[in-house]
Amino acid sequence: MKKILIVAGPTAVGKTAFGIQLAQRFNGEIISGDSMQVYREVAIATAKPTVSEQNQAVHHLIDTQSIYDEFSVKEFVEQADQKITEITARGKLPIIVGGTGFYLNTLIHNFKLGAEKDEHYQKIEAEYQNLLEEKGEDYLWQLLFKQDAVAANKIPKENHRRLIRALTVIKSTGHLFSKQQEELPVKYDAYIVGLNTERELLYQRINQRVDQMMSDGLLEEANLIYSHQDKIYQAKQAIGYKEFFPYFEHQITEQEAVDLLKQSSRRYAKRQLTYFRNKLPVNWIDSVKKDTRYYHVFKEINNWLTK
């Protein structure tokens, strides 16, 4: 099984710098494990590694898409798998650095994702969307319950997106959504380093980074997304754009939008932490207050590499 090193952690803890450090130390190349750094037209809100940072270690899966492209886990896993193969063949260590827990999880566990999202799929999805509007969430949930009680019991009826996805998968593949979720053996020998620090410190860093983004010209970038939003699918969901939409529409002040952005970022950090804590076997270290554990991890990685 191929070895991959993973660096996970909430936004703004310092994953980029730490990843570079690891790459230099363990002869590695970095693969971005991030759902938003793939878009080449933007860089500020997504906190993409700077040119000089990218020069300090080889980076992959950055700038591979246009903001007008659709992108999802599927593309990520395909691309990452290929990069891992290439890097390993070169005799180097693949290091996945990123905050998108779902992507990392899917990569190492090789989740089955269901049928192709072709026209047929889109049609089914649209049908359920209409059903939801006509008959409401109760109806949709009952529908799922009749088809796949296990799945229905795991999805609250308020969670429309997941409800529709489950129903669509069942109809397009012919098998149960819950069946698709069977555990599979892991695909990689992964050592996962989790970066974290005291909550208060983390929030401080988040707030500071947002201010930095503002002086780097975030408004302009957000405006680009705002003015083309009809043609943009996933990229406009990034934190740092939608918070400014009401500002562009004169609903709120710039300061209010900035506060909103900080709020979204803090909440996001918490969601990330929850995901990593409960879904992945993470070796946690404090990346800000570097204690003994911080240095101990390098030794652990060495042991894991020679195993």
Next chain:
RNA sequence: GGAGGAGUAGCGAAGUGGCUAAACGCAGCGGACUGUAAAUCCGCCCCAUUAUUGGUUCGGUGGUUCGAAUCCACUCUCCUCCA
């Protein structure tokens, strides 16, 4: 000195006799997640405890009442206006 107004959980803010440990928002915390995941959704949030239940609350004190954040008296603090 005179006339009004306000004091509610960390903050903001509802609530004018029982259905109120007290709506709602913010802040804080926890959780779910198998093709939008920086998305989507849920829970906790006075104190103690397990789902339970118990205890102490609505500036303070004392009353009225079967029952008060809600009514009365006194009192403290703050705000506005007039002197």
